[in-house]
Amino acid sequence: MNRTLLFLVVILFLSCKTEKKKSVSLKDDIVFLASDSLKGRETGTPEELIAANYIQERMEDIGLQPQGNAGTYFQTFTFKPKTDPHSEVRYGTGDSTITGTNVIGYIDNQADKTVIIGAHYDHLGMGGQGSLYAEGKAIHNGADDNASGVGVLLKLAERLKDSVTGSNYLFIAFSGEEMGLLGSNYFTKNATIDLSKANYMINMDMVGRLRENKSLSISGTGTAPIWGQVLNSTNPGFNLVLGESGVGPSDHTSFYLQDIPVLHFFTGQHEDYHKPSDDSPKLNYEGMEMITDYIVTIIEELDDDAKLSFRKTKNESENVPRFKVALGVMPDYLFEGKGMRIDGVTEGRPASKAGLQKGDVVIQLGDSTVVDMMSYMRALSVFEERSTTTVIVDRNGKKIEAEVQF
Incomplete structure (x- = not known):
């Protein structure tokens, strides 16, 4: 093998070895x-x-x-x-x-x-x-x-x-x-x-x-x-x-x-x-x-x-109350205002049947005022299956009252 060809082979080999791998985002x-x-x-x-x-x-x-x-x-x-x-x-x-x-x-x-x-x-x-x-x-x-x-x-x-x-x-x-x-x-x-x-x-x-x-x-x-x-x-x-x-x-x-x-x-x-x-x-x-x-x-x-x-x-988690019922909503855990903001509503569940919507802020459940997630969970924990209560939500600054059946 002549020197020129050997040089080209070495260059090709080194370029392959040093070639950057495809970037993965x-x-x-x-x-x-x-x-x-x-x-x-x-x-x-x-x-x-x-x-x-x-x-x-x-x-x-x-x-x-x-x-x-x-x-x-x-x-x-x-x-x-x-x-x-x-x-x-x-x-x-x-x-x-x-x-x-x-x-x-x-x-x-x-x-x-x-x-x-x-x-x-x-x-x-x-x-x-x-x-x-x-x-x-x-x-x-x-x-x-x-x-x-x-x-x-x-x-x-x-x-x-x-x-x-x-x-x-x-x-x-x-x-x-x-x-x-x-x-x-x-x-x-x-x-x-x-x-x-x-x-x-x-x-x-x-x-x-x-x-x-x-x-x-x-x-x-x-x-x-x-x-x-x-x-x-x-x-x-x-x-x-x-x-x-x-x-x-x-x-x-x-x-x-x-x-x-x-x-x-x-x-x-x-x-x-x-x-x-x-x-x-x-x-x-x-x-x-x-x-x-x-x-x-x-x-x-x-x-x-x-x-x-x-x-x-x-x-x-030791202070979280146990529930016998569920409202059927996804809470917004990052909400910093007063109440419990609803981030999603499951079709066919009590909240959906009561007309509650994503973005509603629950401020009262039954006789209990809801100021944060823990107070919402405490309020929910007192209800049994087939019981009925009222829920008050703040919807874009307007208070809406609805009946919920669990």
Whole structure:
């Protein structure tokens, strides 16, 4: 081979090796994960495993190290599904078991503290338990719940790789969240890193529907004394709705119960929640980019600080009254005015039959004045099936009274 030809071969080889991989956007990730072909990513299904393989490939492309079991990105766990809703899930092998798969990547900056960033990627599959869709089986794509959180997780991995180096970073896409926080629970009890080095955990669950008023809910703010100061000083313009409790219906709870400070980011409930209509075209992609920027700024702010002090918080869920009836509405958990704002009405349920509408603010239920979510729940808890009462709502400044039959 002459020298000229050899030179050309070497140049071609080097250009192939250094060619940049195709850029994958946050929207690309979410559209794939929420596509019909994945059939709702139910835990233990072949489609959930397709999603797991996709996330693994993305982590590998970003340059994350595998931090699952046996040098892989996967941490699998098997369990028996609950037959009694009040019983605990049993992990282990045997007949009638389901296998879930956590996907775990790591940035090792040789630091003495580690930031854990998580989001669940499973959803409800074709419906079933947990679905709010009453018309039979259908694909529940779960674009907001929670392809949105996984999209932000992958974007954070890209942003933090080789940039903010005062901490190590563990990125976990959890399986089994919809069945009871199974993947995060299993990980905390079978951790693939030294959890004593965990500084704090950030969880993104349903971050894809940022509203025009930029309301952003962040829970867990009481789990470390510094959270309030950091969140407010770095806030780029969100209307923050802060909650102190480290316990909630998402994966951050598993880490809080291991005495690790947590934050849970959430853009609010909506009428597509746990329905087939939770699709990717309805998401606010610019809003998710803003949330990504905010989280990076928070991490940067804490990068040079000492390990955070953990603080236990009041478990707000212990004070939630038990109900025998339901009004059939989706509350607006980010509403800051007086009353309980309705964010969605389910057809055929008491609220719908009474003529209540999305946007109505419930200010009185029966004899009880409703000033916030807790007072609404207390008012609702006194009613039995087939009982009748009156409800007063504020509709665009006008008080409307209606009769409700449960």
